[in-house]
Amino acid sequence: MKIDILIKNGLILEFGKKPTINSIAIYNGKILEIGKELEHKYNAKQITDATDKIVIPGFVNTHSHVAMSYFKGLADDLPLQEWLSKHIWPVEGKFLSAEFVEDAALHGCAEMIKNGITTFSDMYFFGDQTAKSAERIGIRAIIGEGVLDLPVANYKNADEIFSYIRKMHDKYMKSELLDFAVAPHAIYTCGKENLIKAKNLAFELGILLHIHISETKQEVEGCIKKTGLRPVEYLDSIGFFEGDVVVAHAIWLDENEQKILAENNVSIAINTSSNLKLASGITSFKSYMEHGINLSIGTDGVAANNNLSFLQEISLIAKLQKALNDDPTILPAKEIIQIATIGGAKALNKSDWIGSIEVGKKADIILIDINNIEAQPMYDPYSHLVYSLTSEQIKDVIINGKMVMKDRQLINIDEKELIEKAKYYQKKIIEFNSNK
Numbered sequence: 001m002k003i004d005i006l007i008k009n010g011l012i013l014e015f016g017k018k019p020t021i022n023s024i025a026i027y028n029g030k031i032l033e034i035g036k037e038l039e040h041k042y043n044a045k046q047i048t049d050a051t052d053k054i055v056i057p058g059f060v061n062t063h064s065h066v067a068m069s070y071f072k073g074l075a076d077d078l079p080l081q082e083w084l085s086k087h088i089w090p091v092e093g094k095f096l097s098a099e100f101v102e103d104a105a106l107h108g109c110a111e112m113i114k115n116g117i118t119t120f121s122d123m124y125f126f127g128d129q130t131a132k133s134a135e136r137i138g139i140r141a142i143i144g145e146g147v148l149d150l151p152v153a154n155y156k157n158a159d160e161i162f163s164y165i166r167k168m169h170d171k172y173m174k175s176e177l178l179d180f181a182v183a184p185h186a187i188y189t190c191g192k193e194n195l196i197k198a199k200n201l202a203f204e205l206g207i208l209l210h211i212h213i214s215e216t217k218q219e220v221e222g223c224i225k226k227t228g229l230r231p232v233e234y235l236d237s238i239g240f241f242e243g244d245v246v247v248a249h250a251i252w253l254d255e256n257e258q259k260i261l262a263e264n265n266v267s268i269a270i271n272t273s274s275n276l277k278l279a280s281g282i283t284s285f286k287s288y289m290e291h292g293i294n295l296s297i298g299t300d301g302v303a304a305n306n307n308l309s310f311l312q313e314i315s316l317i318a319k320l321q322k323a324l325n326d327d328p329t330i331l332p333a334k335e336i337i338q339i340a341t342i343g344g345a346k347a348l349n350k351s352d353w354i355g356s357i358e359v360g361k362k363a364d365i366i367l368i369d370i371n372n373i374e375a376q377p378m379y380d381p382y383s384h385l386v387y388s389l390t391s392e393q394i395k396d397v398i399i400n401g402k403m404v405m406k407d408r409q410l411i412n413i414d415e416k417e418l419i420e421k422a423k424y425y426q427k428k429i430i431e432f433n434s435n436k
């Protein structure tokens with residue numbers, strides 16, 4: 001039988017099994033078989049030698065703003081409000097256009113693949129352009145179109161955004177890689193009416209709702225002042241959690257709010273680098289886990305983070321949570337890797353398809369080189385993933401059964417072109433800032 005790709009002799013981290021040297025047959029976008037000596041059984045169009053490589057499911061990034069990639073390092077070391085109002089919003093106001101988003105999203109998607117991310121859930125504007133770039137480079141994405149009460153770059157009001165989401169949902173219905181989502185920005189930028197409309201639309205179309213919640217103390221205080229309720233209680237009071245919801249940040253939750261999220265199967269996207277860098281706060285997730293809330297990991301935008309290294313994010317979360325709890329046994333390596341993969345897939349309602357290496361699932365797989373000084377010796381691949389390896393060691397990335405990066409070179413895109421484009425926009429942004 002003819003197949004598309006054969007991954008040969010890799011150390012495969014198959015779901016629910018002990019890491020074992022095996023081969024994977026990939027056909028028609030999916031994992032057809034995992035076993036030994038598959039090269040005798042199948043005639044593969046492409047064979048990838050995975051000797052001395054760890055083979056794991058691709059990372060699922062549940063909170064990003066991919067088209068902010070040209071704002072990486074534009075302004076740092078500032079409080080959130082000053083950073084936004086003096087630096088990010090002015091350049092967004094000047095530059096945001098369909099063309100800019102398409103270019104910036106392409107750069108961001110490329111950066112994600114280089115960091116082993118095979119699926120991302122985004123929140124931004126001009127989703128059609130982000131979708132085009134994701135499709136071109138071959139990455140799986142859930143494109144959350146941002147909703148605010150105020151006019152945004154592409155729309156005058158929220159109702160226009162809602163009809164745009166309907167249109168995009170229809171347009172990409174048949175895409176194997178893309179879904180759309182409704183992404184009300186936050187409770188302080190969306191009034192009750194638009195939050196309810198957003199929820200109703202997501203519920204009607206059966207798509208995801210994606211919102212920032214409880215990122216800062218001020219947000220919580222503001223909500224209590226306005227509504228008498230804490231943010232999660234407020235959203236619950238308007239029926240927001242009726243559908244499938246991912247909340248980003250969720251740093252400042254009390255006991256009752258954790259119960260509400262658990263009861264409503266709401267997943268959290270943890271964004272530790274962004275939260276630390278903007279000093280939004282840190283929290284222990286121990287109690288969240290005890291309540292049974294599904295956790296996943298987001299990178300947030302590169303303007304805040306300022307990188308998309310998922311391995312770095314994983315390592316940081318694992319170590320921070322140990323320190324916060326005064327307990328080195330919390331979040332062992334295997335558990336945090338599961339949060340980064342199947343936890344993300346569950347959050348996005350895609351755990352039947354992605355998030356683990358299992359026969360029948362989509363082939364979203366990354367190969368990591370361990371034949372180097374930094375990776376040797378290796379006693380436990382999970383330990384290495386969390387504490388020793390970096391993105392540079394991620395060599396090959398397969399998404400939906402197609403190779404999108406081989407030996408760290410992107411297949412579907414000219415990397416030189418991306419770098420030139422980034423330099424071109426950097427020049428324009430510097431010019432704009434110096435004339436302000």
Ligand SMILES: [Zn+2]
Pocket residue numbers: 063064065212248300301
């Ligand atoms: Zn965000």
